[in-house]
Amino acid sequence: MAKKKQQVANGFVLFDVIYEDGTQTSNRKVPAGDLGGLDGDDPARTFIEMQDRKIGEVSGMPRGRIKSIARSKKRVA
Template sequence: MLRSKQKPKVQDTGYVLFDVYYDDGSRRSNRRVPRTATLEMDADAAIRQVIEEQDRDIAEKSGRPPLAITKILRSDG
């Protein structure tokens, strides 16, 4: 008996890129956020939470305090 190939399941893998703007006027481009965070009910809050967590890790390693985020926009590229 031949088995038919099953269609692969769609997986929410990968990342979405965002530009992050800070209160000192600086910008960090192409910050990677897991695609699953963009699928949440409150996606804006989930995206901000991921980026703030990344900022805390970076600040801890660099010995500098994290900057306050003013806005987050999806990157064009």
């Protein structure tokens, strides 16, 4: 009997990010394949911090530290 291929999560999961200075960004995309497993949504923080670091380097204006992240609420079309 042939083995089934393991499904790969594709697409993105959206997160709302709140920074320590009180600012907020919404709908930050994180690859779904990076999430799940034993770590849950913890890898999303690392991914978003890496994005912020790159954005800060390009713009010359670094982002503040992340206070919290949460999955964005589903939007109804």
